[in-house]
Amino acid sequence: MEKIIHRYKGKGFKLTPQRLAILKFLEGNNEHPTADEIYTGLKNDYPTLSVATVYNTIETLRDRGEIAEVTIDPERKHFDPNTTPHHHIICMECKRIADIFEDYTSEIALPQEVVEEFSVAGNHIDFYGVCRECRG
Amino acid sequence: MEKIIHRYKGKGFKLTPQRLAILKFLEGNNEHPTADEIYTGLKNDYPTLSVATVYNTIETLRDRGEIAEVTIDPERKHFDPNTTPHHHIICMECKRIADIFEDYTSEIALPQEVVEEFSVAGNHIDFYGVCRECRG
DNA sequence: TACTACCTTAGAACAATTCTATTATAATAT
DNA sequence: ATATTATAATAGAATTGTTCTAAGGTAGTA
Numbered sequence: 300m301e302k303i304i305h306r307y308k309g310k311g312f313k314l315t316p317q318r319l320a321i322l323k324f325l326e327g328n329n330e331h332p333t334a335d336e337i338y339t340g341l342k343n344d345y346p347t348l349s350v351a352t353v354y355n356t357i358e359t360l361r362d363r364g365e366i367a368e369v370t371i372d373p374e375r376k377h378f379d380p381n382t383t384p385h386h387h388i389i390c391m392e393c394k395r396i397a398d399i400f401e402d403y404t405s406e407i408a409l410p411q412e413v414v415e416e417f418s419v420a421g422n423h424i425d426f427y428g429v430c431r432e433c434r435g
Numbered sequence: 436m437e438k439i440i441h442r443y444k445g446k447g448f449k450l451t452p453q454r455l456a457i458l459k460f461l462e463g464n465n466e467h468p469t470a471d472e473i474y475t476g477l478k479n480d481y482p483t484l485s486v487a488t489v490y491n492t493i494e495t496l497r498d499r500g501e502i503a504e505v506t507i508d509p510e511r512k513h514f515d516p517n518t519t520p521h522h523h524i525i526c527m528e529c530k531r532i533a534d535i536f537e538d539y540t541s542e543i544a545l546p547q548e549v550v551e552e553f554s555v556a557g558n559h560i561d562f563y564g565v566c567r568e569c570r571g
Numbered sequence: 572t573a574c575t576a577c578c579t580t581a582g583a584a585c586a587a588t589t590c591t592a593t594t595a596t597a598a599t600a601t
Numbered sequence: 602a603t604a605t606t607a608t609a610a611t612a613g614a615a616t617t618g619t620t621c622t623a624a625g626g627t628a629g630t631a
Contacts, residue, residue, distance in 0.1 A: 309598090313597050313608060315596075315609060315610075317610070334587080347610085350587095351588095351590085351610075351611065351612080352609080352610055352611070354587095354588065356609095370506055371506070373512060374587090390553065391556065399546065403539070407537075407560065409524075409562070410535065410537055416566060417524055417533070417566050417567070418564050419524070420565070421562070422561065425558065425560075426545070426557070427557045427559075428556050429553065434554060449576090450628075451577095453578085469618090470618080483580075484579090485579065485580050486581095486618095487579075487580065487582090487620080487621085488580075490618095490620070491578080492578095512618085
Protein backbone atom coordinates (compact mmCIF):
# COMPACT_ATOMS: atom_id res chain seq x y z
CA MET A 300 0.00 0.00 0.00
CA GLU A 301 2.65 2.49 1.06
CA LYS A 302 4.69 1.19 -1.80
CA ILE A 303 1.89 1.86 -4.28
CA ILE A 304 1.33 5.38 -3.02
CA HIS A 305 5.02 6.09 -3.24
CA ARG A 306 5.16 4.69 -6.75
CA TYR A 307 2.46 6.90 -8.21
CA LYS A 308 2.87 10.08 -6.19
CA GLY A 309 3.92 13.20 -8.04
CA LYS A 310 3.89 11.79 -11.54
CA GLY A 311 0.87 13.49 -13.03
CA PHE A 312 -1.24 10.59 -11.77
CA LYS A 313 -3.96 11.41 -9.30
CA LEU A 314 -4.20 8.83 -6.59
CA THR A 315 -7.93 8.59 -6.06
CA PRO A 316 -9.48 5.95 -3.77
CA GLN A 317 -10.80 4.12 -6.84
CA ARG A 318 -7.41 3.96 -8.46
CA LEU A 319 -5.79 2.89 -5.26
CA ALA A 320 -8.31 0.08 -4.98
CA ILE A 321 -7.67 -1.05 -8.53
CA LEU A 322 -3.92 -0.87 -8.03
CA LYS A 323 -4.19 -2.86 -4.83
CA PHE A 324 -6.38 -5.42 -6.57
CA LEU A 325 -3.83 -5.87 -9.33
CA GLU A 326 -0.69 -5.73 -7.16
CA GLY A 327 0.87 -9.20 -7.24
CA ASN A 328 -2.27 -10.64 -8.84
CA ASN A 329 -1.33 -13.44 -11.21
CA GLU A 330 -4.87 -14.43 -12.12
CA HIS A 331 -4.93 -12.25 -15.25
CA PRO A 332 -8.27 -10.63 -14.46
CA THR A 333 -10.56 -9.09 -17.03
CA ALA A 334 -11.95 -5.56 -16.65
CA ASP A 335 -15.19 -7.05 -15.45
CA GLU A 336 -13.44 -9.24 -12.89
CA ILE A 337 -11.67 -6.19 -11.48
CA TYR A 338 -14.99 -4.35 -11.34
CA THR A 339 -16.83 -7.27 -9.75
CA GLY A 340 -14.01 -7.88 -7.30
CA LEU A 341 -14.20 -4.31 -6.03
CA LYS A 342 -17.79 -3.20 -6.23
CA ASN A 343 -18.75 -4.57 -2.82
CA ASP A 344 -16.12 -2.41 -1.15
CA TYR A 345 -16.66 0.50 -3.56
CA PRO A 346 -20.34 0.43 -4.40
CA THR A 347 -20.23 3.56 -6.52
CA LEU A 348 -17.26 2.41 -8.57
CA SER A 349 -18.18 2.49 -12.23
CA VAL A 350 -17.05 0.23 -15.03
CA ALA A 351 -15.89 3.30 -16.90
CA THR A 352 -13.45 4.07 -14.11
CA VAL A 353 -12.05 0.57 -14.28
CA TYR A 354 -11.55 0.90 -18.04
CA ASN A 355 -10.11 4.40 -17.68
CA THR A 356 -7.63 3.33 -15.03
CA ILE A 357 -6.64 0.20 -16.93
CA GLU A 358 -6.03 2.31 -20.02
CA THR A 359 -3.93 4.82 -18.14
CA LEU A 360 -1.88 2.08 -16.53
CA ARG A 361 -1.44 0.29 -19.85
CA ASP A 362 -0.33 3.50 -21.56
CA ARG A 363 2.18 4.10 -18.80
CA GLY A 364 3.48 0.56 -19.17
CA GLU A 365 2.43 -0.40 -15.66
CA ILE A 366 0.26 -3.32 -16.75
CA ALA A 367 0.16 -5.52 -19.84
CA GLU A 368 -2.78 -6.56 -21.97
CA VAL A 369 -2.99 -10.33 -22.41
CA THR A 370 -4.60 -11.42 -25.67
CA ILE A 371 -4.48 -15.21 -25.39
CA ASP A 372 -8.24 -15.43 -24.77
CA PRO A 373 -10.07 -14.38 -27.95
CA GLU A 374 -13.26 -13.58 -26.04
CA ARG A 375 -12.01 -10.87 -23.73
CA LYS A 376 -8.93 -8.93 -22.67
CA HIS A 377 -7.08 -9.92 -19.56
CA PHE A 378 -4.62 -7.78 -17.65
CA ASP A 379 -1.34 -8.59 -16.05
CA PRO A 380 0.46 -6.39 -13.53
CA ASN A 381 3.63 -8.29 -14.25
CA THR A 382 5.27 -6.39 -17.07
CA THR A 383 8.40 -8.49 -17.18
CA PRO A 384 8.29 -10.14 -20.61
CA HIS A 385 6.92 -13.64 -20.22
CA HIS A 386 4.56 -16.06 -21.93
CA HIS A 387 1.20 -17.61 -21.16
CA ILE A 388 -0.61 -20.90 -21.30
CA ILE A 389 -4.38 -21.10 -21.33
CA CYS A 390 -6.47 -24.06 -20.32
CA MET A 391 -8.76 -24.64 -23.26
CA GLU A 392 -11.47 -25.89 -20.91
CA CYS A 393 -11.65 -23.46 -18.00
CA LYS A 394 -9.81 -20.60 -19.70
CA ARG A 395 -7.47 -20.19 -16.75
CA ILE A 396 -4.23 -18.49 -17.75
CA ALA A 397 -0.86 -19.27 -16.20
CA ASP A 398 2.49 -17.54 -16.58
CA ILE A 399 5.58 -18.98 -18.18
CA PHE A 400 8.75 -17.20 -17.17
CA GLU A 401 11.16 -18.37 -19.75
CA ASP A 402 12.94 -16.33 -22.37
CA TYR A 403 13.00 -18.04 -25.74
CA THR A 404 14.09 -15.02 -27.74
CA SER A 405 17.47 -16.43 -28.66
CA GLU A 406 15.87 -19.71 -29.74
CA ILE A 407 13.37 -18.24 -32.13
CA ALA A 408 15.32 -16.80 -35.03
CA LEU A 409 13.09 -15.20 -37.61
CA PRO A 410 13.48 -15.91 -41.32
CA GLN A 411 15.40 -13.25 -43.16
CA GLU A 412 12.51 -11.99 -45.29
CA VAL A 413 10.54 -11.23 -42.14
CA VAL A 414 13.42 -9.36 -40.54
CA GLU A 415 13.81 -7.39 -43.73
CA GLU A 416 10.16 -6.46 -43.87
CA PHE A 417 9.57 -5.79 -40.18
CA SER A 418 11.54 -4.17 -37.41
CA VAL A 419 10.68 -6.63 -34.70
CA ALA A 420 9.93 -5.22 -31.27
CA GLY A 421 9.00 -8.31 -29.33
CA ASN A 422 7.27 -11.61 -29.20
CA HIS A 423 4.83 -13.46 -27.05
CA ILE A 424 4.04 -17.15 -27.04
CA ASP A 425 0.58 -18.50 -26.41
CA PHE A 426 0.52 -22.11 -25.30
CA TYR A 427 -2.69 -24.10 -25.41
CA GLY A 428 -3.45 -27.02 -23.18
CA VAL A 429 -5.71 -28.54 -20.59
CA CYS A 430 -4.97 -28.08 -16.91
CA ARG A 431 -4.81 -30.93 -14.44
CA GLU A 432 -8.03 -29.99 -12.73
CA CYS A 433 -9.94 -30.04 -16.02
CA ARG A 434 -8.49 -33.42 -16.93
CA GLY A 435 -9.90 -34.75 -13.65
CA MET B 436 -13.37 -23.46 -57.87
CA GLU B 437 -13.79 -27.03 -59.07
CA LYS B 438 -11.38 -27.96 -56.36
CA ILE B 439 -13.48 -26.25 -53.71
CA ILE B 440 -16.68 -27.91 -54.87
CA HIS B 441 -14.97 -31.25 -54.85
CA ARG B 442 -13.61 -30.66 -51.37
CA TYR B 443 -16.93 -29.95 -49.74
CA LYS B 444 -19.31 -32.12 -51.70
CA GLY B 445 -21.00 -34.96 -49.88
CA LYS B 446 -19.76 -34.20 -46.38
CA GLY B 447 -22.89 -32.91 -44.76
CA PHE B 448 -21.94 -29.43 -45.86
CA LYS B 449 -24.37 -27.72 -48.17
CA LEU B 450 -22.62 -25.83 -50.89
CA THR B 451 -24.73 -22.72 -51.21
CA PRO B 452 -23.70 -19.82 -53.48
CA GLN B 453 -22.90 -17.73 -50.40
CA ARG B 454 -20.64 -20.39 -48.94
CA LEU B 455 -18.96 -20.90 -52.25
CA ALA B 456 -18.30 -17.16 -52.46
CA ILE B 457 -16.83 -17.10 -48.95
CA LEU B 458 -14.71 -20.16 -49.67
CA LYS B 459 -13.45 -18.60 -52.87
CA PHE B 460 -12.71 -15.36 -51.06
CA LEU B 461 -10.65 -17.21 -48.47
CA GLU B 462 -8.94 -19.69 -50.81
CA GLY B 463 -5.25 -18.80 -50.88
CA ASN B 464 -5.95 -15.50 -49.14
CA ASN B 465 -3.05 -14.62 -46.89
CA GLU B 466 -4.37 -11.24 -45.78
CA HIS B 467 -5.98 -12.64 -42.62
CA PRO B 468 -9.33 -10.96 -43.19
CA THR B 469 -11.84 -10.21 -40.46
CA ALA B 470 -15.49 -11.23 -40.71
CA ASP B 471 -16.33 -7.72 -41.76
CA GLU B 472 -13.67 -7.69 -44.44
CA ILE B 473 -15.07 -10.90 -45.89
CA TYR B 474 -18.54 -9.40 -45.84
CA THR B 475 -17.44 -6.09 -47.35
CA GLY B 476 -15.37 -7.86 -49.98
CA LEU B 477 -18.37 -9.86 -51.17
CA LYS B 478 -21.41 -7.70 -50.74
CA ASN B 479 -21.08 -6.00 -54.12
CA ASP B 480 -21.29 -9.33 -55.88
CA TYR B 481 -23.78 -10.77 -53.39
CA PRO B 482 -25.96 -7.85 -52.35
CA THR B 483 -28.25 -9.93 -50.17
CA LEU B 484 -25.42 -11.63 -48.31
CA SER B 485 -25.86 -11.09 -44.62
CA VAL B 486 -23.25 -10.69 -41.93
CA ALA B 487 -24.89 -13.56 -40.09
CA THR B 488 -24.13 -15.88 -42.98
CA VAL B 489 -20.50 -14.81 -42.95
CA TYR B 490 -20.29 -15.53 -39.24
CA ASN B 491 -22.18 -18.80 -39.61
CA THR B 492 -19.94 -20.02 -42.41
CA ILE B 493 -16.78 -18.95 -40.64
CA GLU B 494 -17.92 -20.80 -37.54
CA THR B 495 -18.72 -23.95 -39.48
CA LEU B 496 -15.38 -23.87 -41.25
CA ARG B 497 -13.55 -23.22 -37.99
CA ASP B 498 -15.30 -26.09 -36.28
CA ARG B 499 -14.38 -28.36 -39.19
CA GLY B 500 -10.77 -27.25 -38.94
CA GLU B 501 -10.83 -25.71 -42.41
CA ILE B 502 -9.79 -22.25 -41.26
CA ALA B 503 -7.97 -20.94 -38.21
CA GLU B 504 -8.85 -18.08 -35.93
CA VAL B 505 -5.99 -15.61 -35.55
CA THR B 506 -5.99 -13.77 -32.21
CA ILE B 507 -2.94 -11.53 -32.55
CA ASP B 508 -5.10 -8.41 -32.97
CA PRO B 509 -6.89 -7.73 -29.70
CA GLU B 510 -9.54 -5.63 -31.42
CA ARG B 511 -11.04 -8.22 -33.75
CA LYS B 512 -10.73 -11.79 -34.92
CA HIS B 513 -8.93 -12.53 -38.16
CA PHE B 514 -9.23 -15.72 -40.16
CA ASP B 515 -6.65 -17.76 -41.96
CA PRO B 516 -7.41 -20.43 -44.55
CA ASN B 517 -3.94 -21.80 -44.01
CA THR B 518 -4.29 -24.35 -41.25
CA THR B 519 -0.70 -25.54 -41.36
CA PRO B 520 0.67 -24.54 -37.93
CA HIS B 521 2.58 -21.30 -38.29
CA HIS B 522 3.12 -18.00 -36.50
CA HIS B 523 2.25 -14.38 -37.14
CA ILE B 524 3.73 -10.94 -36.97
CA ILE B 525 1.56 -7.85 -36.72
CA CYS B 526 2.58 -4.36 -37.70
CA MET B 527 1.77 -2.28 -34.65
CA GLU B 528 0.98 0.71 -36.87
CA CYS B 529 -1.21 -0.55 -39.72
CA LYS B 530 -2.24 -3.84 -38.05
CA ARG B 531 -1.26 -5.83 -41.11
CA ILE B 532 -0.56 -9.46 -40.27
CA ALA B 533 2.06 -11.59 -42.01
CA ASP B 534 2.77 -15.30 -41.78
CA ILE B 535 5.87 -16.91 -40.37
CA PHE B 536 6.37 -20.47 -41.50
CA GLU B 537 8.88 -21.72 -39.06
CA ASP B 538 8.49 -24.43 -36.49
CA TYR B 539 10.07 -23.56 -33.18
CA THR B 540 8.43 -26.31 -31.19
CA SER B 541 11.64 -28.19 -30.49
CA GLU B 542 13.35 -24.96 -29.41
CA ILE B 543 10.80 -23.92 -26.83
CA ALA B 544 11.04 -26.39 -23.99
CA LEU B 545 8.54 -25.66 -21.26
CA PRO B 546 9.53 -25.61 -17.59
CA GLN B 547 8.69 -28.81 -15.81
CA GLU B 548 6.07 -27.35 -13.47
CA VAL B 549 4.08 -26.21 -16.51
CA VAL B 550 4.30 -29.58 -18.20
CA GLU B 551 3.14 -31.19 -14.97
CA GLU B 552 0.19 -28.88 -14.61
CA PHE B 553 -0.90 -28.75 -18.25
CA SER B 554 -1.13 -31.23 -21.06
CA VAL B 555 0.14 -28.97 -23.81
CA ALA B 556 -1.61 -29.19 -27.16
CA GLY B 557 0.12 -26.48 -29.14
CA ASN B 558 1.67 -23.07 -29.27
CA HIS B 559 1.49 -19.97 -31.33
CA ILE B 560 3.93 -17.09 -31.39
CA ASP B 561 2.83 -13.50 -31.87
CA PHE B 562 5.58 -11.21 -33.07
CA TYR B 563 5.19 -7.45 -32.81
CA GLY B 564 6.90 -4.99 -35.07
CA VAL B 565 6.59 -2.18 -37.57
CA CYS B 566 6.49 -2.95 -41.26
CA ARG B 567 8.69 -1.25 -43.82
CA GLU B 568 5.88 0.78 -45.31
CA CYS B 569 4.92 2.20 -41.93
CA ARG B 570 8.54 3.11 -41.17
CA GLY B 571 8.58 5.22 -44.38
C1' DT C 572 -40.51 -33.80 -58.01
C1' DA C 573 -41.16 -33.56 -53.53
C1' DC C 574 -39.19 -33.78 -49.17
C1' DT C 575 -36.58 -32.32 -45.39
C1' DA C 576 -32.78 -31.04 -43.00
C1' DC C 577 -30.07 -27.48 -43.26
C1' DC C 578 -29.15 -22.67 -44.70
C1' DT C 579 -29.97 -17.63 -45.37
C1' DT C 580 -31.81 -13.51 -44.02
C1' DA C 581 -32.87 -9.09 -41.46
C1' DG C 582 -33.05 -7.44 -37.47
C1' DA C 583 -33.00 -7.82 -32.58
C1' DA C 584 -30.12 -8.95 -28.79
C1' DC C 585 -25.95 -9.20 -26.46
C1' DA C 586 -21.31 -8.44 -24.50
C1' DA C 587 -17.22 -5.87 -24.25
C1' DT C 588 -15.62 -1.50 -24.54
C1' DT C 589 -15.63 3.53 -25.42
C1' DC C 590 -17.69 8.02 -25.33
C1' DT C 591 -20.25 12.04 -23.38
C1' DA C 592 -21.65 15.40 -20.30
C1' DT C 593 -21.80 16.43 -15.70
C1' DT C 594 -20.18 16.52 -11.11
C1' DA C 595 -16.49 15.74 -7.87
C1' DT C 596 -11.95 15.92 -6.01
C1' DA C 597 -6.58 15.49 -5.62
C1' DA C 598 -2.81 18.18 -6.11
C1' DT C 599 -1.03 22.76 -6.13
C1' DA C 600 -0.54 27.34 -5.41
C1' DT C 601 -2.11 30.95 -2.34
C1' DA D 602 -6.22 26.37 5.53
C1' DT D 603 -8.49 27.75 1.06
C1' DA D 604 -9.11 28.51 -3.49
C1' DT D 605 -7.93 27.04 -7.91
C1' DT D 606 -7.57 24.04 -11.62
C1' DA D 607 -6.65 20.27 -14.11
C1' DT D 608 -7.77 15.77 -13.86
C1' DA D 609 -10.87 11.94 -12.53
C1' DA D 610 -15.38 9.60 -11.43
C1' DT D 611 -19.87 8.69 -12.59
C1' DA D 612 -24.19 7.03 -15.05
C1' DG D 613 -25.79 6.14 -18.96
C1' DA D 614 -25.76 6.39 -23.91
C1' DA D 615 -23.29 4.91 -27.90
C1' DT D 616 -20.41 1.90 -30.54
C1' DT D 617 -18.40 -2.28 -32.12
C1' DG D 618 -17.98 -7.02 -32.82
C1' DT D 619 -20.57 -11.01 -32.56
C1' DT D 620 -24.52 -14.17 -31.66
C1' DC D 621 -29.36 -15.24 -31.58
C1' DT D 622 -34.15 -15.60 -33.36
C1' DA D 623 -37.82 -16.61 -36.22
C1' DA D 624 -39.29 -16.87 -40.75
C1' DG D 625 -38.77 -18.16 -45.33
C1' DG D 626 -35.68 -20.48 -48.85
C1' DT D 627 -32.97 -24.12 -51.05
C1' DA D 628 -29.33 -28.00 -51.72
C1' DG D 629 -29.07 -32.63 -51.52
C1' DT D 630 -31.52 -36.97 -51.60
C1' DA D 631 -34.87 -40.21 -52.35
